[in-house]
Amino acid sequence: MLDRNDEDCQYTYEDGCSDEDESVIESDVVQLARSLERSFTCKPFPNLLFALLYILIHGPHPMGESNLSFIWFMLQSAGHSVPSLSRVRKFLLPGFIPSL
Numbered sequence: 001m002l003d004r005n006d007e008d009c010q011y012t013y014e015d016g017c018s019d020e021d022e023s024v025i026e027s028d029v030v031q032l033a034r035s036l037e038r039s040f041t042c043k044p045f046p047n048l049l050f051a052l053l054y055i056l057i058h059g060p061h062p063m064g065e066s067n068l069s070f071i072w073f074m075l076q077s078a079g080h081s082v083p084s085l086s087r088v089r090k091f092l093l094p095g096f097i098p099s100l
Contacts, residue, residue: 044094053088
């Protein structure tokens, strides 16, 4: 259970969870995420990120140009290998006619 320390607004564990325990948990989570990313297939998309970006463009509530440009900028700034906006826009999903 977490207690809030009002002096410095940090949360502490009552059960005495050490920094080492948290590091092990974080490491396990990172390994699990990498494993899922390697094993997750999102055919016909090249990868999961491409699929998510495609949904932002062609989903039921497509995002505007300025929002899309900002998302692309943030992903690139964070070091992700991001396909070009035009490439994702032009991607043809079999059996789907995009609204753009």
